[in-house]
Amino acid sequence: xxxxxxxxxxxxxxxxxxxxxxxxxxxxxxxxxxxxxxxxxxxxxxxxxxxxxxxxxxxxxxxxxxxxxxxxxxxxxxxxxxxxxxxxxxxxxxxxxxxxxxxxxxxxxxxxxxxxxxxxxxxxxxxxxxxxxxxxxxxxxxxxxxxxxxxxxxxxxxxxxxxxxxxxxxxxxxxxxxxxxxxxxxxxxxxxxxxxxxxxxxxxxxxxxxxxxxxxxxxxxxxxxxxxxxxxxxxxxxxxxxxxxxxxxxxxxxxxxxxxxxxxxxxxxxxxxxxxxxxxxxxxxxxxxxxxxxxxxxxxxxxxxxxxxxxxxxxxxxxxxxxxxxxxxxxxxxx
Amino acid sequence: xxxxxxxxxxxxxxxxxxxxxxxxxxxxxxxxxxxxxxxxxxxxxxxxxxxxxxxxxxxxxxxxxxxxxxxxxxxxxxxxxxxxxxxxxxxxxxxxxxxxxxxxxxxxxxxxxxxxxxxxxxxxxxxxxxxxxxxxxxxxxxxxxxxxxxxxxxxxxxxxxxxxxxxxxxxxxxxxxxxxxxxxxxxxxxxxxxxxxxxxxxxxxxxxxxxxxxxxxxxxxxxxxxxxxxxxxxxxxxxxxxxxxxxxxxxxxxxxxxxxxxxxxxxxxxxxxxxxxxxxxxxxxxxxxxxxxxxxxxxxxxxxxxxxxxxxxxxxxxxxxxxxxxxxxxxxxxx
DNA sequence: GTGAAAGCGCTAACAC
DNA sequence: GTGTTAGCGCTTTCAC
Numbered sequence: 001x002x003x004x005x006x007x008x009x010x011x012x013x014x015x016x017x018x019x020x021x022x023x024x025x026x027x028x029x030x031x032x033x034x035x036x037x038x039x040x041x042x043x044x045x046x047x048x049x050x051x052x053x054x055x056x057x058x059x060x061x062x063x064x065x066x067x068x069x070x071x072x073x074x075x076x077x078x079x080x081x082x083x084x085x086x087x088x089x090x091x092x093x094x095x096x097x098x099x100x101x102x103x104x105x106x107x108x109x110x111x112x113x114x115x116x117x118x119x120x121x122x123x124x125x126x127x128x129x130x131x132x133x134x135x136x137x138x139x140x141x142x143x144x145x146x147x148x149x150x151x152x153x154x155x156x157x158x159x160x161x162x163x164x165x166x167x168x169x170x171x172x173x174x175x176x177x178x179x180x181x182x183x184x185x186x187x188x189x190x191x192x193x194x195x196x197x198x199x200x201x202x203x204x205x206x207x208x209x210x211x212x213x214x215x216x217x218x219x220x221x222x223x224x225x226x227x228x229x230x231x232x233x234x235x236x237x238x239x240x241x242x243x244x245x246x247x248x249x250x251x252x253x254x255x256x257x258x259x260x261x262x263x264x265x266x267x268x269x270x271x272x273x274x275x276x277x278x279x280x281x282x283x284x285x286x287x288x289x290x291x292x293x294x295x296x297x298x299x300x301x302x303x304x305x306x307x308x309x310x311x312x313x314x315x316x317x318x319x320x321x322x323x324x325x326x327x328x329x330x331x332x333x334x335x
Numbered sequence: 336x337x338x339x340x341x342x343x344x345x346x347x348x349x350x351x352x353x354x355x356x357x358x359x360x361x362x363x364x365x366x367x368x369x370x371x372x373x374x375x376x377x378x379x380x381x382x383x384x385x386x387x388x389x390x391x392x393x394x395x396x397x398x399x400x401x402x403x404x405x406x407x408x409x410x411x412x413x414x415x416x417x418x419x420x421x422x423x424x425x426x427x428x429x430x431x432x433x434x435x436x437x438x439x440x441x442x443x444x445x446x447x448x449x450x451x452x453x454x455x456x457x458x459x460x461x462x463x464x465x466x467x468x469x470x471x472x473x474x475x476x477x478x479x480x481x482x483x484x485x486x487x488x489x490x491x492x493x494x495x496x497x498x499x500x501x502x503x504x505x506x507x508x509x510x511x512x513x514x515x516x517x518x519x520x521x522x523x524x525x526x527x528x529x530x531x532x533x534x535x536x537x538x539x540x541x542x543x544x545x546x547x548x549x550x551x552x553x554x555x556x557x558x559x560x561x562x563x564x565x566x567x568x569x570x571x572x573x574x575x576x577x578x579x580x581x582x583x584x585x586x587x588x589x590x591x592x593x594x595x596x597x598x599x600x601x602x603x604x605x606x607x608x609x610x611x612x613x614x615x616x617x618x619x620x621x622x623x624x625x626x627x628x629x630x631x632x633x634x635x636x637x638x639x640x641x642x643x644x645x646x647x648x649x650x651x652x653x654x655x656x657x658x659x660x661x662x663x664x665x666x667x668x669x670x
Numbered sequence: 671g672t673g674a675a676a677g678c679g680c681t682a683a684c685a686c
Numbered sequence: 687g688t689g690t691t692a693g694c695g696c697t698t699t700c701a702c
Contacts, residue, residue, distance in 0.1 A: 003477075006695055018695085018697090020672055022695095049450075051695050051696070053389075053392045053453065055695085055697090057679065057695080058695085058698090062388065096431050116384050142339070262620070262621060288622070351688080351689090352688065352690075354691095365687065370687080385679085389681090389694090390680065392680080
């Protein structure tokens with residue numbers, strides 16, 4: 001049904017050889033001006049477009065990169081993708097986006113799909129469920145360029161970019177302390193994520209630095225990362241019935257922040273609790289109750305990640321530069 | 336650097352011919368059980384993966400579909416994409432997402448990229464800026480399967496799916512009237528979008544049906560679709576200084592809704608104005624001031640669109656079924 | 671300055 | 687049951 005013109009068609013019509021046409025199209029110096037013009041004109045006329053599959057087969061590169069994120073319906077990730085796209089576009093790369101929905105199964109299948117060499121490299125933010133990362137390690141060992149962003153993976157040595165989560169959590173917690181709060185609860189993401197532990201560590205450090213004892217009963221993990229509303233509600237409620245009722249709450253992610261607010265709105269207790277949470281939602285400032293928030297530089301992170309990947313792809317020799325770049329987060333206090 | 340194993344490698348190692356290996360890998364009945372086992376085992380061992388470019392070149396299909404949206408960082412579109420992905424995944428299709436940012440230039444380039452036959456079909460939601468759609472028409476005439484969703488295009492005869500915008504706008508407006516409002520303003524998207532005019536028509540019809548005269552000065556268009564905060568602010572302010580100050584506001588899109596709320600929050604006038612707006616934000620219920628909203632079935636729209644496209648791709652003969660499917664929207668009233 | 675031929679990885683027709 | 691051959695669209699030697 002859809003039968004695009006090929007180089008052969010042009011060659012036949014102009015009584016030239018395919019090779020000459022090929023050269024003419026790529027403006028090779030070897031081909032005569034006259035011929036060039038003729039070819040270009042005819043190509044345009046019949047709307048010739050090169051077949052990227054043939055090109056990829058021949059050149060071993062596809063000028064496309066794969067992006068693996070948990071979810072595009074999430075402000076943070078969609079902003080990251082925007083950053084990735086911007087850079088990719090500038091370098092002539094196509095972006096293929098795939099979602100894991102935080103499901104291990106899905107992550108394995110989709111990375112498999114992407115990696116099948118239809119992409120020149122991979123940008124990955126880990127699914128929360130993933131514990132066993134052999135599917136990624138294998139590809140990496142086979143030489144497929146991979147860059148991790150946001151939810152990075154310790155076990156694989158490559159370029160990575162993420163927020164300085166430790167620092168952001170430290171500052172957020174210290175801010176709460178400065179404002180006079182003493183019983184600060186922490187609602188955390190799935191514990192197997194790098195970012196979860198970094199944020200927890202920052203929180204602990206700030207408490208410690210300010211001579212507040214760390215109380216395990218004030219920390220709740222959400223393995224479903226806020227996808228399961230029930231889980232969040234239960235966690236929040238456990239915190240609220242705690243004999244040492246918290247006077248402040250530090251929330252570790254976008255989805256958790258909004259779900260928590262919704263839960264708190266159902267009770268009357270929220271009047272007394274101050275909230276600060278990670279969020280890249282573009283309407284966070286309109287939410288009620290007011291919430292202070294930590295905003296990650298998502299767009300920038302996407303740009304950095306894409307640049308890293310493109311540099312990896314472009315490098316002729318294996319790269320042993322295992323830098324991890326840390327971006328600052330911005331904290332907005334709503335008194 | 337990245338040199339995946341090929342069928343030839345297997346053939347050589349096992350002293351077979353490439354065709355036998357190929358058959359064995361695809362579990363053809365022609366090949367002996369013994370051989371099959373050997374091939375499969377060895378393929379697994381050396382982590383053989385088929386080369387999709389070679390496959391596409393051979394089979395003329397790539398099992399991938401392109402999606403063109405204005406923006407993924409937008410609840411409505413990211414939900415649509417989720418729907419598309421679900422269906423695509425079930426059918427073994429890859430999804431390639433591309434964004435126009437509502438820019439004509441960008442839409443042309445990106446559709447061009449996608450269409451280069453690296454995809455078997457295209458799912459398009461038009462950029463707001465686009466007036467001249469020859470770039471799409473051409474592809475369609477060449478036989479590339481195309482399905483429009485949400486922001487559809489009248490001029491091209493193919494399968495389409497969108498919200499019943501007329502009906503949704505009618506109901507929303509009538510709801511406002513039923514609640515006693517008489518001076519209902521309308522904040523609209525770019526006028527060249529199909530959905531803008533449908534919603535405007537529904538609004539007009541509801542007024543008319545309820546014997547309220549249509550007042551042009553109560554309608555404001557935002558050509559930038561809410562991307563330009565200034566534009567929205569100005570529009571809102573024009574409405575507020577209107578001598579016939581509106582007592583209610585019907586807002587035509589997601590982005591406009593949140594930007595409007597932000598603007599209204601800056602003034603004190605919002606106390607007196609009732610708002611209903613299109614929104615697929617998952618935190619719309621947490622916004623302050625409270626806003627009633629019209630929610631499109633975005634996920635379902637994505638599913639329908641993807642199914643339509645896959646059916647088009649699968650059909651051996653040209654399809655002359657120009658159905659447009661209309662989905663209902665759901666209205667949530669927050670008194 | 672242009673053409674012929676081989677090959678990228680895979681499959682389908684046609685042998686045997 | 688397995689191998690040979692040709693070809694998908696394109697590029698790249700190597701001829702002339």
